[in-house]
Amino acid sequence: MTASTQTAIRIAGVKKSFGKVQALKGVDFEIRQGEYFGLLGPNGAGKSTLINTIAGLIRADAGQISVLGHDTVTDWRTARRSIGVVPQELVFDPFFKVVDMLRIQAGYYGCGKEVWPWIDHLLDRLDLNDKRNAMMRALSGGMKRRVLIAQALVHKPPVVILDEPTAGVDVELRRALWSFTRELHAGGTTVVLTTHYLDEAQALCERIAILDHGEVQLIESTEQILARHPFRFLTLKLPQGIELPQSLRERVVGEKNGTLELKLEKDKHPIGGVFEALRKAGIAVEDVRTREPTLEDIFVELTSD
Amino acid sequence: MTDLSMTPPSQVPTMDVRVGFMTLLKKECKRFWSVLGQTVTAPVITALLYLLVFAQAMQGRVSVYPGVSYTEFLIPGLVMMTVIQNAFANTSSSLTQSKMMGNLVFLLMAPIGSLEWFGAYVCAALARAGLVAMVMLAVTAPFVHLPLREPLALLAIFITSAGSLAVLGLIAGIVATKFDHLAAFTNFFITPLSFLSGVFYSVHSLPKFWFNASHFNPFFYMIDGFRYGFFGAADVPIAQSLLWSTAFFVIVSTVCLRMLITGYKLRH
Numbered sequence: 001m002t003a004s005t006q007t008a009i010r011i012a013g014v015k016k017s018f019g020k021v022q023a024l025k026g027v028d029f030e031i032r033q034g035e036y037f038g039l040l041g042p043n044g045a046g047k048s049t050l051i052n053t054i055a056g057l058i059r060a061d062a063g064q065i066s067v068l069g070h071d072t073v074t075d076w077r078t079a080r081r082s083i084g085v086v087p088q089e090l091v092f093d094p095f096f097k098v099v100d101m102l103r104i105q106a107g108y109y110g111c112g113k114e115v116w117p118w119i120d121h122l123l124d125r126l127d128l129n130d131k132r133n134a135m136m137r138a139l140s141g142g143m144k145r146r147v148l149i150a151q152a153l154v155h156k157p158p159v160v161i162l163d164e165p166t167a168g169v170d171v172e173l174r175r176a177l178w179s180f181t182r183e184l185h186a187g188g189t190t191v192v193l194t195t196h197y198l199d200e201a202q203a204l205c206e207r208i209a210i211l212d213h214g215e216v217q218l219i220e221s222t223e224q225i226l227a228r229h230p231f232r233f234l235t236l237k238l239p240q241g242i243e244l245p246q247s248l249r250e251r252v253v254g255e256k257n258g259t260l261e262l263k264l265e266k267d268k269h270p271i272g273g274v275f276e277a278l279r280k281a282g283i284a285v286e287d288v289r290t291r292e293p294t295l296e297d298i299f300v301e302l303t304s305d
Numbered sequence: 306m307t308d309l310s311m312t313p314p315s316q317v318p319t320m321d322v323r324v325g326f327m328t329l330l331k332k333e334c335k336r337f338w339s340v341l342g343q344t345v346t347a348p349v350i351t352a353l354l355y356l357l358v359f360a361q362a363m364q365g366r367v368s369v370y371p372g373v374s375y376t377e378f379l380i381p382g383l384v385m386m387t388v389i390q391n392a393f394a395n396t397s398s399s400l401t402q403s404k405m406m407g408n409l410v411f412l413l414m415a416p417i418g419s420l421e422w423f424g425a426y427v428c429a430a431l432a433r434a435g436l437v438a439m440v441m442l443a444v445t446a447p448f449v450h451l452p453l454r455e456p457l458a459l460l461a462i463f464i465t466s467a468g469s470l471a472v473l474g475l476i477a478g479i480v481a482t483k484f485d486h487l488a489a490f491t492n493f494f495i496t497p498l499s500f501l502s503g504v505f506y507s508v509h510s511l512p513k514f515w516f517n518a519s520h521f522n523p524f525f526y527m528i529d530g531f532r533y534g535f536f537g538a539a540d541v542p543i544a545q546s547l548l549w550s551t552a553f554f555v556i557v558s559t560v561c562l563r564m565l566i567t568g569y570k571l572r573h
Contacts, residue, residue, distance in 0.1 A: 008314070018573070033314055055414045058573045068314045077320040077416040085414055091407035095336050107328025108415035110321035125309065151411065156312040180309075187310035 007069070008033045008159050008190040009054060014063035016049055023049040025214040026063070031192060031207075033068075033158075036185045038205030038222070039194045040295075042303050046214040047194045048088060051163050055085045067159055081109060084152035088163040088194075090144045092136040098147055099123070099132040102154050109155035122150045125180070142173045149177070159190045166197060178204060198296040202226075208295070212303045222295070229298050230266045234274060235259055237287035245281045248274060259287075326421040329412070333429030337395055344395070344433055349440050352387045356380065356445065359505055369507045370538050376449050378532070382504035384441045385466065385531040388434040389499050389524060392470035393477070393491070395430040400478025401487050413572065419565035423475070423558070430471030431464065438463070451535050458543050459534025465550040466527035470495075472557040479564050479571060498524045508540050523553040 009031040016024040023046045031037045041047045052058040054065055065072045070079040102119045123129050126146040166174045185191045195201055209219040237259045254261035337344040360376040369378045403409040477490040502524035508516050519525045530546030533539035
Protein backbone atom coordinates (compact mmCIF):
# COMPACT_ATOMS: atom_id res chain seq x y z
CA MET A 1 0.00 0.00 0.00
CA THR A 2 1.40 3.40 -0.97
CA ALA A 3 0.97 6.17 1.58
CA SER A 4 -1.17 9.08 0.38
CA THR A 5 -0.28 12.72 0.78
CA GLN A 6 -3.22 13.23 3.12
CA THR A 7 -2.65 13.27 6.85
CA ALA A 8 -3.81 10.48 9.13
CA ILE A 9 -2.45 11.91 12.40
CA ARG A 10 -1.19 15.45 12.87
CA ILE A 11 0.75 16.22 16.05
CA ALA A 12 1.55 19.89 16.57
CA GLY A 13 3.56 21.32 19.46
CA VAL A 14 2.40 18.71 21.95
CA LYS A 15 3.78 19.17 25.45
CA LYS A 16 3.08 17.16 28.57
CA SER A 17 4.64 17.19 32.02
CA PHE A 18 4.08 14.92 34.99
CA GLY A 19 5.13 17.03 37.96
CA LYS A 20 8.68 18.15 37.24
CA VAL A 21 9.22 15.54 34.54
CA GLN A 22 8.70 16.87 31.03
CA ALA A 23 7.54 13.79 29.12
CA LEU A 24 6.87 15.60 25.81
CA LYS A 25 8.72 18.81 25.01
CA GLY A 26 6.84 20.06 21.98
CA VAL A 27 6.44 17.18 19.58
CA ASP A 28 5.57 17.96 15.95
CA PHE A 29 5.11 15.51 13.11
CA GLU A 30 2.57 14.05 10.75
CA ILE A 31 1.71 10.50 9.79
CA ARG A 32 0.32 10.08 6.29
CA GLN A 33 -2.76 8.07 5.41
CA GLY A 34 -1.95 4.50 4.44
CA GLU A 35 1.50 4.65 5.99
CA TYR A 36 3.12 1.96 8.15
CA PHE A 37 4.79 4.24 10.66
CA GLY A 38 7.21 3.30 13.43
CA LEU A 39 7.58 5.25 16.64
CA LEU A 40 10.79 4.24 18.38
CA GLY A 41 12.64 5.34 21.44
CA PRO A 42 14.23 4.02 24.61
CA ASN A 43 12.20 3.49 27.78
CA GLY A 44 10.97 6.82 29.11
CA ALA A 45 11.39 8.55 25.74
CA GLY A 46 7.73 9.62 25.69
CA LYS A 47 6.30 7.10 23.18
CA SER A 48 3.51 5.80 25.39
CA THR A 49 2.70 9.31 26.63
CA LEU A 50 2.32 10.43 23.03
CA ILE A 51 0.18 7.44 22.07
CA ASN A 52 -1.99 7.82 25.16
CA THR A 53 -2.45 11.49 24.33
CA ILE A 54 -3.60 10.58 20.81
CA ALA A 55 -5.96 7.97 22.30
CA GLY A 56 -7.43 10.44 24.81
CA LEU A 57 -6.05 8.78 27.94
CA ILE A 58 -3.77 11.72 28.64
CA ARG A 59 -4.54 15.41 28.20
CA ALA A 60 -1.75 17.46 26.64
CA ASP A 61 -0.61 20.62 28.44
CA ALA A 62 -0.15 22.36 25.08
CA GLY A 63 -0.41 21.63 21.38
CA GLN A 64 -2.95 19.91 19.17
CA ILE A 65 -3.54 16.45 17.80
CA SER A 66 -5.96 15.54 15.04
CA VAL A 67 -6.90 12.18 13.57
CA LEU A 68 -8.07 12.31 9.94
CA GLY A 69 -8.63 16.03 10.49
CA HIS A 70 -10.72 15.56 13.64
CA ASP A 71 -9.30 17.37 16.64
CA THR A 72 -8.90 14.97 19.58
CA VAL A 73 -10.24 17.61 22.01
CA THR A 74 -12.93 19.55 20.14
CA ASP A 75 -14.10 16.72 17.86
CA TRP A 76 -13.10 13.86 20.14
CA ARG A 77 -15.94 11.50 19.31
CA THR A 78 -15.10 11.25 15.60
CA ALA A 79 -11.36 11.32 16.33
CA ARG A 80 -11.70 8.35 18.69
CA ARG A 81 -14.12 6.63 16.31
CA SER A 82 -11.35 6.81 13.68
CA ILE A 83 -8.65 5.02 15.63
CA GLY A 84 -8.15 1.63 17.21
CA VAL A 85 -5.48 1.30 19.86
CA VAL A 86 -3.85 -1.93 21.01
CA PRO A 87 -2.62 -1.11 24.52
CA GLN A 88 0.78 -2.18 25.71
CA GLU A 89 -0.41 -3.97 28.87
CA LEU A 90 -2.36 -7.24 28.73
CA VAL A 91 -5.52 -5.75 30.18
CA PHE A 92 -8.84 -7.59 30.13
CA ASP A 93 -12.21 -7.76 31.85
CA PRO A 94 -12.43 -11.01 33.84
CA PHE A 95 -16.24 -11.11 33.84
CA PHE A 96 -16.71 -11.77 30.12
CA LYS A 97 -16.16 -14.30 27.38
CA VAL A 98 -13.99 -13.39 24.41
CA VAL A 99 -16.86 -12.92 21.98
CA ASP A 100 -18.89 -10.90 24.52
CA MET A 101 -15.92 -8.65 25.16
CA LEU A 102 -15.54 -7.95 21.45
CA ARG A 103 -19.26 -7.21 21.03
CA ILE A 104 -19.15 -4.88 24.04
CA GLN A 105 -16.13 -3.11 22.61
CA ALA A 106 -17.94 -2.65 19.28
CA GLY A 107 -20.91 -1.20 21.15
CA TYR A 108 -18.68 1.35 22.85
CA TYR A 109 -17.94 2.64 19.35
CA GLY A 110 -21.62 2.79 18.38
CA CYS A 111 -21.60 -0.48 16.42
CA GLY A 112 -24.44 -2.96 16.89
CA LYS A 113 -25.25 -6.42 15.60
CA GLU A 114 -24.30 -5.43 12.06
CA VAL A 115 -20.61 -5.89 12.99
CA TRP A 116 -21.04 -9.35 14.53
CA PRO A 117 -20.07 -11.11 11.25
CA TRP A 118 -16.95 -8.90 11.15
CA ILE A 119 -16.18 -9.92 14.74
CA ASP A 120 -16.52 -13.59 13.72
CA HIS A 121 -14.16 -12.88 10.84
CA LEU A 122 -11.61 -11.30 13.18
CA LEU A 123 -11.86 -14.28 15.53
CA ASP A 124 -11.18 -16.51 12.57
CA ARG A 125 -8.26 -14.46 11.24
CA LEU A 126 -6.62 -14.23 14.66
CA ASP A 127 -7.04 -17.96 15.34
CA LEU A 128 -9.40 -17.29 18.23
CA ASN A 129 -12.36 -19.31 16.96
CA ASP A 130 -11.97 -22.11 19.46
CA LYS A 131 -11.59 -19.57 22.28
CA ARG A 132 -14.63 -17.45 21.42
CA ASN A 133 -16.59 -18.73 24.45
CA ALA A 134 -13.62 -18.89 26.81
CA MET A 135 -13.49 -16.49 29.73
CA MET A 136 -10.84 -13.81 29.26
CA ARG A 137 -9.04 -14.76 32.48
CA ALA A 138 -8.58 -18.34 31.22
CA LEU A 139 -6.55 -17.31 28.14
CA SER A 140 -2.78 -17.50 27.77
CA GLY A 141 -0.77 -14.30 27.33
CA GLY A 142 -0.51 -14.80 23.57
CA MET A 143 -4.25 -15.35 23.25
CA LYS A 144 -4.97 -12.26 25.32
CA ARG A 145 -2.71 -10.30 22.97
CA ARG A 146 -4.72 -11.53 19.98
CA VAL A 147 -7.96 -10.50 21.68
CA LEU A 148 -6.53 -7.03 22.33
CA ILE A 149 -5.78 -6.70 18.61
CA ALA A 150 -9.30 -7.85 17.72
CA GLN A 151 -10.74 -5.36 20.22
CA ALA A 152 -8.88 -2.52 18.53
CA LEU A 153 -10.33 -3.51 15.14
CA VAL A 154 -13.99 -4.24 15.97
CA HIS A 155 -15.16 -0.83 14.71
CA LYS A 156 -13.04 -1.04 11.54
CA PRO A 157 -10.86 1.99 12.29
CA PRO A 158 -8.91 3.48 9.37
CA VAL A 159 -6.02 4.25 11.75
CA VAL A 160 -4.58 1.55 14.02
CA ILE A 161 -2.05 2.15 16.76
CA LEU A 162 -0.12 -0.84 18.08
CA ASP A 163 1.74 -0.10 21.30
CA GLU A 164 4.39 -2.79 21.57
CA PRO A 165 2.08 -5.53 20.30
CA THR A 166 4.75 -8.24 20.23
CA ALA A 167 6.20 -7.62 23.69
CA GLY A 168 6.57 -10.95 25.46
CA VAL A 169 5.08 -13.12 22.72
CA ASP A 170 6.78 -16.19 21.25
CA VAL A 171 8.47 -16.17 17.85
CA GLU A 172 5.60 -17.93 16.09
CA LEU A 173 2.98 -15.47 17.28
CA ARG A 174 5.31 -12.58 16.60
CA ARG A 175 5.64 -13.66 12.97
CA ALA A 176 1.88 -14.22 12.74
CA LEU A 177 1.23 -10.72 14.05
CA TRP A 178 3.72 -9.26 11.58
CA SER A 179 1.89 -10.94 8.76
CA PHE A 180 -1.48 -9.81 10.12
CA THR A 181 -0.46 -6.15 10.44
CA ARG A 182 1.10 -6.25 6.96
CA GLU A 183 -2.26 -7.37 5.63
CA LEU A 184 -4.02 -4.62 7.54
CA HIS A 185 -1.67 -2.14 5.95
CA ALA A 186 -2.11 -3.67 2.51
CA GLY A 187 -5.86 -3.05 2.92
CA GLY A 188 -5.22 0.68 3.20
CA THR A 189 -5.12 1.03 6.98
CA THR A 190 -2.69 3.49 8.52
CA VAL A 191 -0.64 1.52 11.03
CA VAL A 192 1.41 3.14 13.79
CA LEU A 193 3.74 0.79 15.61
CA THR A 194 5.83 1.26 18.70
CA THR A 195 8.25 -1.51 19.49
CA HIS A 196 11.50 -2.27 21.24
CA TYR A 197 12.31 -4.90 18.61
CA LEU A 198 14.13 -2.83 16.05
CA ASP A 199 14.29 -5.66 13.54
CA GLU A 200 10.51 -5.54 13.67
CA ALA A 201 10.42 -1.83 12.88
CA GLN A 202 13.00 -2.32 10.12
CA ALA A 203 10.98 -5.15 8.58
CA LEU A 204 7.58 -3.49 8.80
CA CYS A 205 7.78 0.30 8.84
CA GLU A 206 8.01 2.61 5.84
CA ARG A 207 8.87 5.64 7.92
CA ILE A 208 10.23 5.95 11.42
CA ALA A 209 10.35 8.63 14.09
CA ILE A 210 12.87 8.25 16.89
CA LEU A 211 11.77 9.91 20.08
CA ASP A 212 14.15 10.55 22.95
CA HIS A 213 13.85 12.70 26.09
CA GLY A 214 10.40 13.83 24.90
CA GLU A 215 11.64 15.17 21.56
CA VAL A 216 11.71 13.85 18.01
CA GLN A 217 15.37 13.15 17.25
CA LEU A 218 14.82 11.99 13.70
CA ILE A 219 11.98 11.28 11.33
CA GLU A 220 12.77 9.70 7.97
CA SER A 221 11.94 6.76 5.77
CA THR A 222 13.47 3.52 7.00
CA GLU A 223 15.65 3.36 3.88
CA GLN A 224 16.96 6.89 4.41
CA ILE A 225 17.78 6.16 8.04
CA LEU A 226 19.69 3.03 7.10
CA ALA A 227 21.54 4.81 4.29
CA ARG A 228 22.45 8.00 6.11
CA HIS A 229 24.95 6.36 8.46
CA PRO A 230 28.25 5.92 6.68
CA PHE A 231 29.58 2.89 8.44
CA ARG A 232 29.58 -0.85 8.06
CA PHE A 233 30.72 -3.75 10.23
CA LEU A 234 33.50 -6.21 9.54
CA THR A 235 33.74 -9.45 11.51
CA LEU A 236 37.11 -11.23 11.66
CA LYS A 237 38.06 -14.57 13.15
CA LEU A 238 41.74 -14.66 13.98
CA PRO A 239 43.92 -17.63 14.98
CA GLN A 240 44.07 -18.19 18.76
CA GLY A 241 46.46 -15.89 20.61
CA ILE A 242 46.88 -13.43 17.75
CA GLU A 243 46.20 -9.75 18.49
CA LEU A 244 45.17 -7.04 16.06
CA PRO A 245 47.58 -4.25 15.21
CA GLN A 246 47.05 -1.06 17.26
CA SER A 247 45.64 0.85 14.24
CA LEU A 248 42.71 -1.60 13.98
CA ARG A 249 42.21 -2.30 17.68
CA GLU A 250 40.55 1.07 18.26
CA ARG A 251 37.82 0.18 15.78
CA VAL A 252 36.77 -3.00 17.58
CA VAL A 253 33.21 -2.69 18.93
CA GLY A 254 32.57 -6.30 19.88
CA GLU A 255 34.40 -9.49 20.76
CA LYS A 256 32.99 -12.96 21.23
CA ASN A 257 34.69 -16.40 21.13
CA GLY A 258 37.76 -15.07 19.34
CA THR A 259 35.66 -13.22 16.75
CA LEU A 260 36.12 -9.47 16.55
CA GLU A 261 33.67 -6.94 15.14
CA LEU A 262 35.09 -3.74 13.71
CA LYS A 263 33.04 -0.64 12.95
CA LEU A 264 34.33 1.08 9.81
CA GLU A 265 33.36 4.39 8.31
CA LYS A 266 32.70 3.73 4.63
CA ASP A 267 34.62 6.83 3.41
CA LYS A 268 37.56 6.78 5.79
CA HIS A 269 38.18 3.10 6.37
CA PRO A 270 38.01 0.98 3.23
CA ILE A 271 37.94 -2.75 3.89
CA GLY A 272 41.00 -3.14 1.67
CA GLY A 273 42.93 -0.99 4.14
CA VAL A 274 42.07 -3.37 6.97
CA PHE A 275 43.37 -6.37 5.03
CA GLU A 276 46.50 -4.43 4.08
CA ALA A 277 47.18 -3.72 7.78
CA LEU A 278 46.59 -7.39 8.62
CA ARG A 279 48.93 -8.48 5.84
CA LYS A 280 51.65 -6.11 7.02
CA ALA A 281 51.30 -7.51 10.54
CA GLY A 282 51.59 -11.03 9.14
CA ILE A 283 48.15 -12.07 10.40
CA ALA A 284 46.27 -14.75 8.46
CA VAL A 285 42.51 -14.37 8.94
CA GLU A 286 40.51 -17.61 9.47
CA ASP A 287 37.10 -16.19 8.59
CA VAL A 288 35.64 -12.88 7.50
CA ARG A 289 32.14 -11.37 7.17
CA THR A 290 30.69 -7.93 6.56
CA ARG A 291 27.31 -6.52 7.46
CA GLU A 292 25.51 -3.22 6.89
CA PRO A 293 24.30 -1.29 9.95
CA THR A 294 20.89 -2.29 11.24
CA LEU A 295 18.31 0.04 12.65
CA GLU A 296 19.45 -1.11 16.08
CA ASP A 297 23.01 0.18 15.45
CA ILE A 298 21.66 3.54 14.34
CA PHE A 299 19.14 3.67 17.19
CA VAL A 300 21.85 3.07 19.77
CA GLU A 301 24.00 5.77 18.23
CA LEU A 302 21.16 8.30 18.19
CA THR A 303 19.81 7.64 21.66
CA SER A 304 22.97 6.96 23.67
CA ASP A 305 23.70 9.79 26.10
CA MET B 306 -7.65 -4.92 -1.00
CA THR B 307 -7.70 -7.74 1.55
CA ASP B 308 -10.42 -9.18 3.75
CA LEU B 309 -9.02 -6.94 6.49
CA SER B 310 -9.99 -3.66 4.86
CA MET B 311 -11.14 -1.02 7.35
CA THR B 312 -13.50 1.91 6.95
CA PRO B 313 -12.21 4.38 4.33
CA PRO B 314 -10.95 7.55 6.07
CA SER B 315 -13.62 9.69 4.41
CA GLN B 316 -16.45 7.42 5.54
CA VAL B 317 -15.95 7.22 9.30
CA PRO B 318 -19.51 7.28 10.69
CA THR B 319 -20.57 9.62 13.45
CA MET B 320 -20.82 7.98 16.84
CA ASP B 321 -24.24 6.55 17.72
CA VAL B 322 -24.45 7.75 21.30
CA ARG B 323 -27.48 5.59 22.17
CA VAL B 324 -25.67 2.39 21.21
CA GLY B 325 -22.69 3.39 23.35
CA PHE B 326 -24.93 4.12 26.34
CA MET B 327 -26.98 0.93 26.00
CA THR B 328 -23.85 -1.20 25.58
CA LEU B 329 -22.29 0.18 28.75
CA LEU B 330 -25.57 -0.22 30.64
CA LYS B 331 -25.99 -3.84 29.51
CA LYS B 332 -22.36 -4.58 30.29
CA GLU B 333 -22.70 -3.21 33.82
CA CYS B 334 -25.90 -5.22 34.35
CA LYS B 335 -24.25 -8.39 33.01
CA ARG B 336 -21.33 -7.79 35.35
CA PHE B 337 -23.46 -7.96 38.51
CA TRP B 338 -25.73 -10.63 36.99
CA SER B 339 -22.75 -12.92 36.37
CA VAL B 340 -21.99 -12.96 40.12
CA LEU B 341 -25.53 -12.95 41.55
CA GLY B 342 -24.39 -14.91 44.58
CA GLN B 343 -22.25 -11.96 45.66
CA THR B 344 -24.35 -9.12 44.36
CA VAL B 345 -27.90 -10.16 45.25
CA THR B 346 -28.09 -13.37 47.30
CA ALA B 347 -25.46 -12.42 49.89
CA PRO B 348 -26.87 -8.97 50.76
CA VAL B 349 -30.41 -10.38 50.90
CA ILE B 350 -29.33 -13.12 53.33
CA THR B 351 -27.47 -10.60 55.49
CA ALA B 352 -30.55 -8.37 55.64
CA LEU B 353 -32.78 -11.33 56.46
CA LEU B 354 -30.46 -12.29 59.34
CA TYR B 355 -30.82 -8.75 60.72
CA LEU B 356 -34.56 -9.14 60.38
CA LEU B 357 -34.56 -12.49 62.16
CA VAL B 358 -32.42 -11.29 65.07
CA PHE B 359 -34.04 -7.89 65.59
CA ALA B 360 -37.58 -9.11 65.03
CA GLN B 361 -37.10 -11.90 67.58
CA ALA B 362 -35.42 -9.64 70.11
CA MET B 363 -37.67 -6.59 69.80
CA GLN B 364 -41.07 -7.90 68.75
CA GLY B 365 -43.68 -6.90 71.31
CA ARG B 366 -41.32 -4.56 73.19
CA VAL B 367 -41.30 -1.63 70.82
CA SER B 368 -44.35 0.07 69.34
CA VAL B 369 -43.47 2.57 66.65
CA TYR B 370 -46.57 3.49 64.70
CA PRO B 371 -50.11 2.62 65.84
CA GLY B 372 -51.21 -0.66 64.27
CA VAL B 373 -47.77 -1.42 62.83
CA SER B 374 -45.78 -4.26 64.37
CA TYR B 375 -42.03 -3.90 64.88
CA THR B 376 -41.32 -6.49 62.19
CA GLU B 377 -43.49 -4.61 59.70
CA PHE B 378 -41.74 -1.39 60.68
CA LEU B 379 -38.31 -2.98 60.33
CA ILE B 380 -38.66 -4.50 56.84
CA PRO B 381 -38.88 -1.31 54.71
CA GLY B 382 -35.92 0.18 56.58
CA LEU B 383 -33.85 -2.95 56.08
CA VAL B 384 -34.78 -3.03 52.39
CA MET B 385 -33.74 0.59 51.92
CA MET B 386 -30.52 0.07 53.89
CA THR B 387 -29.67 -2.85 51.62
CA VAL B 388 -30.60 -0.78 48.55
CA ILE B 389 -28.30 2.04 49.70
CA GLN B 390 -25.37 -0.27 50.35
CA ASN B 391 -25.78 -2.20 47.09
CA ALA B 392 -26.25 0.83 44.87
CA PHE B 393 -23.01 2.18 46.29
CA ALA B 394 -21.21 -1.15 46.00
CA ASN B 395 -22.24 -1.68 42.37
CA THR B 396 -20.70 1.46 40.93
CA SER B 397 -17.76 1.73 43.30
CA SER B 398 -16.60 -1.88 42.94
CA SER B 399 -17.08 -1.93 39.17
CA LEU B 400 -15.10 1.25 38.59
CA THR B 401 -12.37 0.45 41.10
CA GLN B 402 -11.98 -3.06 39.71
CA SER B 403 -11.69 -1.70 36.16
CA LYS B 404 -9.06 0.76 37.33
CA MET B 405 -7.09 -1.89 39.20
CA MET B 406 -7.32 -4.42 36.34
CA GLY B 407 -6.44 -1.72 33.80
CA ASN B 408 -9.41 -2.51 31.54
CA LEU B 409 -10.86 0.97 32.13
CA VAL B 410 -8.72 2.07 29.16
CA PHE B 411 -11.24 0.43 26.82
CA LEU B 412 -13.89 2.81 28.09
CA LEU B 413 -11.60 5.81 28.35
CA MET B 414 -10.46 5.42 24.73
CA ALA B 415 -14.00 4.94 23.41
CA PRO B 416 -16.14 7.80 22.05
CA ILE B 417 -18.44 7.59 25.07
CA GLY B 418 -19.16 10.87 26.83
CA SER B 419 -19.36 11.67 30.53
CA LEU B 420 -23.18 11.81 30.52
CA GLU B 421 -23.56 8.37 28.91
CA TRP B 422 -20.95 7.00 31.28
CA PHE B 423 -22.70 8.52 34.30
CA GLY B 424 -26.17 7.41 33.14
CA ALA B 425 -25.18 3.83 32.35
CA TYR B 426 -23.39 3.23 35.67
CA VAL B 427 -26.21 4.79 37.69
CA CYS B 428 -28.98 2.91 35.82
CA ALA B 429 -27.15 -0.41 36.29
CA ALA B 430 -26.83 0.31 40.02
CA LEU B 431 -30.56 1.11 40.13
CA ALA B 432 -31.27 -2.22 38.45
CA ARG B 433 -29.21 -4.13 41.04
CA ALA B 434 -30.72 -2.16 43.94
CA GLY B 435 -34.22 -2.75 42.56
CA LEU B 436 -33.56 -6.46 42.18
CA VAL B 437 -32.25 -6.73 45.75
CA ALA B 438 -35.30 -4.82 47.06
CA MET B 439 -37.77 -7.00 45.15
CA VAL B 440 -36.12 -10.24 46.27
CA MET B 441 -36.18 -9.08 49.90
CA LEU B 442 -39.82 -8.07 49.71
CA ALA B 443 -40.72 -11.32 47.96
CA VAL B 444 -38.92 -13.45 50.55
CA THR B 445 -40.57 -11.69 53.51
CA ALA B 446 -44.04 -11.48 51.89
CA PRO B 447 -45.27 -14.90 53.13
CA PHE B 448 -44.51 -13.92 56.75
CA VAL B 449 -45.36 -10.21 56.97
CA HIS B 450 -48.02 -8.34 55.05
CA LEU B 451 -46.83 -4.87 54.11
CA PRO B 452 -49.37 -2.37 52.80
CA LEU B 453 -48.34 -0.27 49.81
CA ARG B 454 -50.10 3.00 50.51
CA GLU B 455 -48.00 5.51 48.49
CA PRO B 456 -46.38 3.68 45.54
CA LEU B 457 -45.39 6.84 43.66
CA ALA B 458 -43.65 8.28 46.70
CA LEU B 459 -41.98 4.91 47.21
CA LEU B 460 -40.71 4.88 43.63
CA ALA B 461 -39.51 8.48 43.79
CA ILE B 462 -37.63 7.98 47.03
CA PHE B 463 -36.15 4.72 45.72
CA ILE B 464 -34.83 6.37 42.55
CA THR B 465 -33.37 9.44 44.26
CA SER B 466 -31.88 7.40 47.12
CA ALA B 467 -30.41 4.53 45.12
CA GLY B 468 -29.34 7.06 42.47
CA SER B 469 -27.53 9.17 45.07
CA LEU B 470 -25.64 6.20 46.44
CA ALA B 471 -24.80 4.96 42.95
CA VAL B 472 -23.31 8.38 42.21
CA LEU B 473 -21.44 8.38 45.53
CA GLY B 474 -20.08 4.98 44.52
CA LEU B 475 -18.86 6.45 41.24
CA ILE B 476 -17.14 9.28 43.11
CA ALA B 477 -15.53 6.78 45.48
CA GLY B 478 -14.44 4.65 42.50
CA ILE B 479 -12.89 7.66 40.79
CA VAL B 480 -11.05 8.83 43.91
CA ALA B 481 -9.91 5.40 45.16
CA THR B 482 -6.52 4.24 43.96
CA LYS B 483 -6.72 0.91 45.79
CA PHE B 484 -9.41 -1.31 47.28
CA ASP B 485 -8.35 -0.17 50.74
CA HIS B 486 -9.63 3.33 49.98
CA LEU B 487 -12.96 1.90 48.91
CA ALA B 488 -13.21 -0.20 52.07
CA ALA B 489 -12.49 2.91 54.16
CA PHE B 490 -15.24 4.84 52.33
CA THR B 491 -17.69 1.99 52.97
CA ASN B 492 -16.71 1.29 56.58
CA PHE B 493 -16.33 4.86 57.82
CA PHE B 494 -19.06 6.60 55.83
CA ILE B 495 -21.70 4.43 54.16
CA THR B 496 -22.16 1.76 56.85
CA PRO B 497 -22.29 4.09 59.92
CA LEU B 498 -24.65 6.55 58.22
CA SER B 499 -26.96 3.77 57.05
CA PHE B 500 -27.01 2.07 60.48
CA LEU B 501 -27.69 5.40 62.23
CA SER B 502 -30.50 6.40 59.93
CA GLY B 503 -33.47 4.95 61.79
CA VAL B 504 -33.53 1.52 60.20
CA PHE B 505 -34.00 -0.26 63.52
CA TYR B 506 -35.85 2.45 65.45
CA SER B 507 -37.92 5.59 65.12
CA VAL B 508 -35.84 8.71 65.65
CA HIS B 509 -38.56 9.91 68.06
CA SER B 510 -37.29 7.31 70.53
CA LEU B 511 -33.81 8.93 70.59
CA PRO B 512 -32.48 11.51 73.08
CA LYS B 513 -32.84 15.08 71.83
CA PHE B 514 -29.23 15.45 70.67
CA TRP B 515 -29.30 12.28 68.55
CA PHE B 516 -32.81 13.10 67.38
CA ASN B 517 -31.51 16.43 66.04
CA ALA B 518 -28.31 14.88 64.67
CA SER B 519 -30.34 12.32 62.70
CA HIS B 520 -31.94 15.14 60.75
CA PHE B 521 -28.54 15.98 59.22
CA ASN B 522 -28.09 12.43 57.98
CA PRO B 523 -29.36 12.23 54.37
CA PHE B 524 -29.80 8.47 54.73
CA PHE B 525 -32.42 9.08 57.45
CA TYR B 526 -34.71 10.77 54.89
CA MET B 527 -34.19 7.93 52.43
CA ILE B 528 -35.20 5.30 54.99
CA ASP B 529 -38.05 7.36 56.40
CA GLY B 530 -39.42 8.28 52.96
CA PHE B 531 -39.27 4.64 51.84
CA ARG B 532 -41.17 3.59 54.94
CA TYR B 533 -43.77 6.25 54.17
CA GLY B 534 -44.36 4.59 50.80
CA PHE B 535 -45.59 1.47 52.61
CA PHE B 536 -47.43 2.85 55.65
CA GLY B 537 -48.40 6.37 54.60
CA ALA B 538 -46.83 7.47 57.92
CA ALA B 539 -43.28 8.47 58.79
CA ASP B 540 -41.14 10.44 61.25
CA VAL B 541 -40.96 13.49 58.95
CA PRO B 542 -43.26 14.67 56.11
CA ILE B 543 -42.64 12.89 52.79
CA ALA B 544 -42.05 16.22 51.03
CA GLN B 545 -39.11 16.84 53.36
CA SER B 546 -37.68 13.38 52.67
CA LEU B 547 -38.06 13.82 48.92
CA LEU B 548 -36.50 17.25 49.06
CA TRP B 549 -33.48 15.98 51.01
CA SER B 550 -32.92 12.91 48.85
CA THR B 551 -33.37 14.89 45.62
CA ALA B 552 -31.06 17.66 46.79
CA PHE B 553 -28.47 15.07 47.82
CA PHE B 554 -28.76 13.43 44.40
CA VAL B 555 -28.28 16.76 42.61
CA ILE B 556 -25.26 17.71 44.72
CA VAL B 557 -23.39 14.41 44.36
CA SER B 558 -24.29 14.22 40.64
CA THR B 559 -22.86 17.69 40.06
CA VAL B 560 -19.62 16.72 41.79
CA CYS B 561 -19.42 13.39 39.93
CA LEU B 562 -20.15 14.84 36.49
CA ARG B 563 -17.54 17.52 37.09
CA MET B 564 -15.01 14.76 37.87
CA LEU B 565 -15.94 12.79 34.75
CA ILE B 566 -15.87 15.81 32.45
CA THR B 567 -12.50 17.03 33.72
CA GLY B 568 -11.13 13.47 33.79
CA TYR B 569 -10.19 13.84 37.47
CA LYS B 570 -7.97 10.87 38.43
CA LEU B 571 -9.07 9.10 35.23
CA ARG B 572 -7.28 10.96 32.44
CA HIS B 573 -3.84 12.27 33.34
